[in-house]
């Protein structure tokens with residue numbers, strides 16, 4: 483039987499209303515994935531495939547209307563002045579997800595390049611504020627896409643954190659390293675290999691080794707083969723009670739059950755920057771995926787900073803504001819840089 487960390491075993495309950503509904507809905511979706519493994523598959527493979535469909539934009543028949551969603555989660559560009567007013571007198575710290583936030587979603591995960599203009603913008607941003615990239619990818623891979631030595635990087639959903647290579651103007655963090663899941667490395671390698679072998683004959687399936695976690699991509703798998711893929715993944719995972727399953731954009735993510743996620747990574751980085759108990763810090767987290775919700779939730783709980791969800795369609799979220807796509811993210815970041823430069827008379 484597979485064990486799951488506490489946060490995934492909350493009782494489910496769908497209520498109307500804002501936040502309780504958001505939490506409950508996300509929990510129910512995670513629960514479907516748990517049941518698949520705990521109950522050894524059975525008829526629940528179907529539920530799992532339903533969950534895969536539910537998370538795919540083409541299937542998102544949200545009951546939420548775009549207009550009411552935008553009222554609840556206004557565009558961060560439209561609210562730019564308000565956001566800066568709230569941050570007045572506080573130190574802004576930037577947290578940026580990679581896929582779907584800095585780079586557009588593409589079919590081939592190895593070709594998810596960010597534009598030169600986006601890189602230039604993030605470089606300027608890091609001159610103005612401490613800036614971290616928080617990604618589900620392994621740290622080395624996301625670094626190879628971003629290629630900026632002056633940033634903090636939290637790879638593998640925050641399980642691999644490193645300070646800026648060239649040192650930081652905010653703090654000497656060259657030696658900063660946090661890897662809370664090192665004991666799982668051999669297991670992750672083993673699971674990765676087994677998944678590659680198992681899914682070998684499923685056309686389009688792509689297994690990505692993200693060092694402390696593994697991604698099973700189904701973006702290029704024909705929907706009629708999703709239940710086969712679900713079965714293959716289940717047959718591997720049933721032997722690993724120390725691992726759990728989460729879901730992103732057409733991807734299943736397998737990771738250690740430890741209580742560590744992008745939210746914990748955000749807190750760790752704030753602490754490392756010396757802002758642990760500061761009331762005058764304003765973390766700004768921008769992300770597009772389910773795993774970014776852990777960070778949005780932490781910001782809500784701390785009543786600090788803001789979360790911005792990147793999405794063209796209404797989604798349940800703990801983020802306060804929204805942006806539609808990476809181009810809008812770049813626009814928002816450029817405005818932040820201009821604002822900071824004007825203020826510091828640069």
Ligand SMILES: O=P(O)(O)OC[C@H]1O[C@H](O[C@H]2O[C@H](CO)[C@@H](O)[C@H](O)[C@H]2O)[C@H](O)[C@@H](O)[C@@H]1O
Pocket residue numbers: 579580581582586587588589590591592594616617618619690692697699701730731732733735771773
């Ligand atoms: O936390 P992130 O940086 O957003 O990483 C989450 C996953 O991102 C990547 O997959 C996603 O982007 C791919 C490229 O656009 C796309 O093909 C895939 O369907 C998306 O799920 C990455 O490849 C995964 O390993 C990450 O878990």
